[in-house]
Amino acid sequence: MAKIGIFVGSVYGGAEDVAHAVADYLNGEGHEVTVFDIPTSEEFLQYQQDIALVITSTTGxxxxxxxxLPMFQALEDTLPQVPNLRFGVVGMGDSSYGEERYCGAGRQFERLLLELQAKPLAPRLDVDACVNFDALEVVMPWVQTWATPSAA
Known part of the structure; x- marks a missing residue:
């Protein structure tokens, strides 16, 4: 089974709730999962041989x-190459704020992880609060596509 770190970006707790529900599911599938509610770049780099899942809301x-933000900035400033890291990104947002702003944090994390040479497990998932009141209805099927024992 895989070692998975879930790195959360949350303002009001929605992304945090999703992260903990995903962790419960993944632990139940036999993976070793840790959720980082206030993530650091040091914690993130401990997963460079494993899987990092970023679940983040978007602000402003x-x-x-x-x-x-401190984790993101530290990684962006140092640009550590992590070619063995596999990753997933869930961006949570509200499309009524406009296309440029919608799930902007998720897009930024994906761009950075690709720049660090990490390998995506699946295309980024953007969850629109205008469409999906319960983010887990969209997130769980996405996680299940790559989290089966044979895939991870």
Whole structure:
């Protein structure tokens, strides 16, 4: 089974709730999962041989939430190459704020992880609060596509 770190960017707790539900599911599938509610780049780099899942909401003008911003900035400043890291990104947002802002934090994390040479497990998942009141209805099927024992 896989070692998976879930790195959360959350303002009001929605992304945090999703992360913990995903962790419960993945642990139930036999994976070793840790959720980082206030993630650091040091914690993130401990997974460079494993799987990192970023679950983040978007704030203001398409920005990264304050709790995840220090990790993002540290990785962006140092650009550590992590070619063995496999990753997934769930961006949570509200499309009524406009296309440029919608799920902007998720797009930024995906761009950075690709720049670090990490390998995506699946295309980024954007969850629109205008369409999906319960994000888990969209997130869980996405997680299940790559989290089966044969896939991870």
């Amino acid at each position: 003008q398409g920005e990264i939430p304050e709790n995840a």
